[in-house]
Amino acid sequence: MALLKMKFTQQRRVHLAQGLWLLSWVAVMCGAFIFFLGVYLKTELLRRAEVMDNTEIHTVPNILMMVGLASIGTNWIASRVCQDSLDASRFPRWKVLLLAWFAGAALLCCLLFSVVVLSYALQGRLEESLKMAFRCCGNNNFKDWFEVQWVSNRFLDFTSKDVKDRIRSNVDGRYLLDGVPYSCCNPASPRPCLQYHLTDNSAHFNYDYQADELNLYNRGCREALTDYYMELMNSTGPGVLSVILIQMSVLLSLRYLQTAVEGAMALENPEDESEGYILEKGLKATFEDVKATVLAMAKFAQVDPAAAEESTEAADGEKGDNATEKAATPTPAS
Numbered sequence: 001m002a003l004l005k006m007k008f009t010q011q012r013r014v015h016l017a018q019g020l021w022l023l024s025w026v027a028v029m030c031g032a033f034i035f036f037l038g039v040y041l042k043t044e045l046l047r048r049a050e051v052m053d054n055t056e057i058h059t060v061p062n063i064l065m066m067v068g069l070a071s072i073g074t075n076w077i078a079s080r081v082c083q084d085s086l087d088a089s090r091f092p093r094w095k096v097l098l099l100a101w102f103a104g105a106a107l108l109c110c111l112l113f114s115v116v117v118l119s120y121a122l123q124g125r126l127e128e129s130l131k132m133a134f135r136c137c138g139n140n141n142f143k144d145w146f147e148v149q150w151v152s153n154r155f156l157d158f159t160s161k162d163v164k165d166r167i168r169s170n171v172d173g174r175y176l177l178d179g180v181p182y183s184c185c186n187p188a189s190p191r192p193c194l195q196y197h198l199t200d201n202s203a204h205f206n207y208d209y210q211a212d213e214l215n216l217y218n219r220g221c222r223e224a225l226t227d228y229y230m231e232l233m234n235s236t237g238p239g240v241l242s243v244i245l246i247q248m249s250v251l252l253s254l255r256y257l258q259t260a261v262e263g264a265m266a267l268e269n270p271e272d273e274s275e276g277y278i279l280e281k282g283l284k285a286t287f288e289d290v291k292a293t294v295l296a297m298a299k300f301a302q303v304d305p306a307a308a309e310e311s312t313e314a315a316d317g318e319k320g321d322n323a324t325e326k327a328a329t330p331t332p333a334s
Contacts, residue, residue: 005277008260013274014086016260020253021082027075027250030243034112035068037239060118060236067111071247074105078254085261088270098258105251112244116237136221137184142198144220149174150181180216189215252278 008016042061081098084090138144156163156175166175178199185193193215197203260276267274 004279005275006256006260007273008256008264008276009273010264010271013257013260013264016253016257017082017085020250020257021079023246023250023253024075024079024082027243027246028072028079030246031068031071031075033068034071034240034243035065037236038062038064038066038068041236060115063111063115063118064236064240067108067115070104070108070111071243074101074108075247075250077101078105078250081254082257085257088265091261091265095262098254102251102255105247109244109247109251112240112247115240116244136219137180137217138220140220141218142180142184142216145180145184146176146178149176151175151177184216186215186217191215 038061041064042058045058045061077097078101081091081094081101084094153175158164163175166177167173170176177196179196180198182193182195185195194204194207201207255278256276259280260274263274263276264270264272
């Protein structure tokens with residue numbers, strides 16, 4: 001018994017073909033969206049490559065770009081099938097290709113779903129991979145700069161007593177300051193930027209290190225980048241899920257159109273009512289048929305050891321007969 005069988009009149013077949021043609025082009029646009037989403041995500045990851053130490057993160061944009069291109073090609077073919085579905089002279093040429101199309105479209109949906117799973121699975125890896133970057137200060141906060149020599153040695157005057165004292169006071173021989181680079185300054189702050197002597201209350205007018213809100217970025221770069229990339233990943237999931245629904249609609253609708261048109265062409269009057277379905281048999285019977293086909297193909301691909309041995313012996317015997325015949329042939333006198 002056919003699975004999800006439906007009746008289709010000539011008018012319903014025409015409406016199905018027209019609606020599916022429009023849906024196919026919507027799916028083509030979705031494929032382009034998926035591709036450019038992958039390109040954008042890949043570009044953003046490459047822009048911040050210096051703060052990334054995990055190459056697995058690039059798996060998501062790579063699959064997005066590949067699936068996007070495949071979706072464009074697959075749904076363009078679906079639109080062409082819709083155009084030829086009501087032409088008895090042109091539709092039969094798609095019969096063989098449609099089997100491969102259905103397999104490719106099903107694989108495409110699986111790949112799209114894997115993107116959703118990967119985008120959420122890699123969020124934990126993202127947080128581990130982020131270091132210092134943009135519109136923030138330090139890794140966790142601005143105090144991280146106190147432990148980093150962010151002033152290059154070529155800008156230091158090693159004849160200065162203050163420079164010598166600072167280098168000597170540090171065990172690692174680094175020039176450390178209780179200050180931050182200018183990139184940490186928040187331009188929205190009404191007070192001029194305080195970069196140096198941040199822990200010295202007497203170094204600035206009306207200043208209390210413990211109580212005052214500093215005019216620096218309050219958020220660490222780890223948190224800033226985590227929020228940024230998490231937002232990208234979170235927006236990827238729902239967008240791709242929407243595309244999966246559209247792709248599944250194209251897949252099922254084209255199956256109905258194919259079976260309904262083929263059923264109509266088998267009738268004496270092609271304009272009569274025909275049946276459309278998803279599977280010609282039930283799920284269990286279809287699974288058994290596929291299983292039997294796969295086992296038959298695997299058995300055909302295997303080499304029978306006995307047959308191979310007989311073939312080898314026959315070849316060796318043929319070579320031996322040829323050698324005997326050659327030896328028995330008299331050599332003409334010169």
